[in-house]
Amino acid sequence: MKPSSIAERAKPFRLVKYFTFTSLIVIFIGTIILSLLNTHWVRSMQYQKSEDYALLLIENLNHQVFLQFILPVGLKYGKIELRNQEQFERMDSVVRSTLHSFKVEMVNIYSKNDIIAYSFSPELVGMENLGGTFYKNALDGQSSSKLVQNGGFWEIFLGIPKEIKIITFAPLRAEKPLSPISGPVLGVVEIRQDLSRDYRKIFKFQVVVIGTISVVMGILLLTLIYVVKRGEGIIEKRAFERIRLKDQLAQAKHLSSLGEMVAGVSHEIRNPLGIISSSAELLKKKMAPQDNLNAIADIVVTEARRLNNIITDFLNYARPKKPNRRACRVDEVISKNIHFLEHQIKENGYVIRTFVDDEIPVIMADGDMLYQAFLNLFINGMQAMPRGGAIDVTIEAGDGFLWVYIEDEGEGVSVPVMEKIWDPFFTTKEKGTGLGLGIVRNIIEGHDGMIRIDNRSEKGARVSVKFPLSQEAK
Template sequence: MNSFKLISAPEPPSPHKKSSPGQSFTLVKYFTLSSLILMFSGAIILSTLHTHLVRNLLIEKSEEYGNLLIENLNHQIFMQFLLPVYFQFGQIQLKDPDQFQRMDNVVRNTLHSFHTDMVNIYDLDNVISYSFNPEIIGEKDIGGAGYEKAMQGESTTSFIQIGNQWEMLFRIPRITRITTFAPLRMEDSTSSLSGPIIGVVEIVQNVSDDYKKIFRLQIIVILTSSLVMGFLFIILRSIVKHGERILEERNEEQLRLKEEVNRNRHLSALGEMTAAISHEIRNPLGIIRSSAELLQTKMNRLEPGNTIADIIVEESTRMNAIITDFLTYARPRIMSPIPCHIFDIISKNKLFLSNELKSGSFDLHIYCAPKVPEIIADPDMLYQAFLNLILNAMQAMPEGGRINISILNGPGRVHIVFEDRGPGIKDHILEKIKEPFFTTKEKGTGLGLGIVEKIIAAHGGKMEISNRQEGGVRVKVSLPTTEPAETA
């Protein structure tokens, strides 16, 4: 007797196992996405700070511009209005229409083409002596703190924005003005404005357009940053998705290969055990069968009606067929590949089963697509595999019926599809249908499909089993048109 060894279970995984590639990739993904979010936030903050600096620069430049404008206006008023009017009239009285008109011409000509909304000139008593708005001329004590500081020789600038609550919330006011108060002085002989203060000038500049340009610049910067970051996010997201998909495929492939290795290891041990047992059983079974045949000959001569010997021979033959299946599954024969055509092999199957097909009311229809190429295969092994599939289809329809076999062309492969019109296979059975020794039949070893799958795999092909929507089972066998890599 051959000795048998128990195969030890695989070692459990170590508790100190390194992180899997999936975990590492997940960390990289989250780190990359976090970095992108930080970059996007930083870009928004930088764009906001940039526009804030530009806004402050606008205010600063507007203040300088207002002071220069007032200085120029002060000089023009002194040279073109105060001196000529004083020498002509002996005194300055803006209530006089002629003097007022002359002052108005000097101011408007000086400020021509400048964005100036309002000019007010106050006398030493805080009374408006001149204004672009005639309705406020003569008003008193409306200069406020700006007037007081100007009387002390100090120029001041204030920033005023006008808009509703939503406009102010989003920093887009309708009107933005810069108001400058500065002293109005007499010029000395050197033409410098260092003389005594004779009044106060208030200039209101309208910088709404410039402020809106800054706001549009801010929007453009934010949108540009958002678009760039969004584009980077889409690219990164696609890369991450592609990486995840590749990693999932590799993990699935690795899991499939691991399961296949474990399954093959299990089947290999099972096959060795089966082969050893079958070999040990076959020898005494052969003796029993030969003895039964001899006994059958004598019983036919001495006691013709006795069927005991016939039963022994019949059951011995059935047992020998079962053992043959065991040995075929455990130790498949070596392939002898030659050029052959699938249609010829299946035609031989049909010819061999012609009596069974006729007696069982089966209609076996073979369809072969045009230009199906020959394949390099062992025709005898494929004959055995196809025969098993046809017999399975016949057994699925005890009352007879139609069996369709289609030979189709594919890219680099030949597809053979077997279809019956039986009751089909239940889902929970379909998952186990290829497992060795699993069968739903009262008689059978459960190795038929296992042998078929081994033969197909030896040819570099694959077999798929599914239920048809119309009822029945579909078995699809795919074989390469080139020589298979395996030869056993």
């Protein structure tokens, strides 16, 4: 299976995935921007509301000061002098009673000479030239406000300065009774309101909004990642399945052609090969035991048998036999293999240790074919340890499968060999057809099983074989 083929098949889905992720990021950024704009709009509304609130207070204060202070004091004293303690206290009483329970931090009343004539803060009374441009605008009859912020750069940038105040300047006018027209400007009223608490509430609301958006987007992102991974898994699985089926179909066609060819060729070879073998055995019987030609006859018979075994391997690989399934215990098959190899095991210093679960299910399988497959695996394991060593066999059931692990203590399988290990006719042995593992895989897959070979972390190789328990004998 070529990864490039799978990548090409999955390419459209990846485009959808990238488009979806990009869209989610754009939506998140857009939502944050909208939240910031909404916060700015709320602050602007708060500023406008505070300014309108201040103007209403000044209008009411103007009315009360004119009625309760300017007129009575003017009639009583003939002129207004706030330096007079009695007049100042009367003015203070009027202002504080008018603004009582309203959110006003500071009130300053300027004369037409830019001198503070009255203030909530007595130390400011008498100070000059503190009004600035806003004072001059108010003196010309135009009300205006300014926002004053105190704090660090990031505090002001985030909208949570230590102090934020709105200062409103408006003219103090004489009133004409029963007339909508205001009289001349008598002075300027300055009202300061502390908006720090309101702006902190707006900031907290903004944090809640952004936090909620982040949580929702995070949930959407996790859901999307989950869906994408599931989708990728399904697509990759289907791509592997299609490629596997395609490879199996190609292999089946190849094996079918190869099987027909091998069957014809083997028939033509086996007939003369049988004649050669039987003729050599007949000649050997007619020769005297001490005749030197006996050795030649033995060589002919041995090589004829080896050639016959090679032809048998070709036939077994090219035309796999269909399993004759019956109730079979895999642990008993393994025991037969070990018993058959007992002489070779003792002679060459091998040890085969078995680890079998207490309850191994009986499966429907061809015992003779499994015997042949495991025998090849044991022989390969021993050939990987020419100086002897241990082979561990583990048999266990779980997750709907019967597992058989065969582990040796050899040198393991090199990367170049691992890439070609299942290729037919590939072998690292001096004498071998390179069909042994191919025959083993055909047998295992013929039982709907699977086989794989990996290198162990310590040393040696591990062969993993699994059979589905759907074939379990009832």
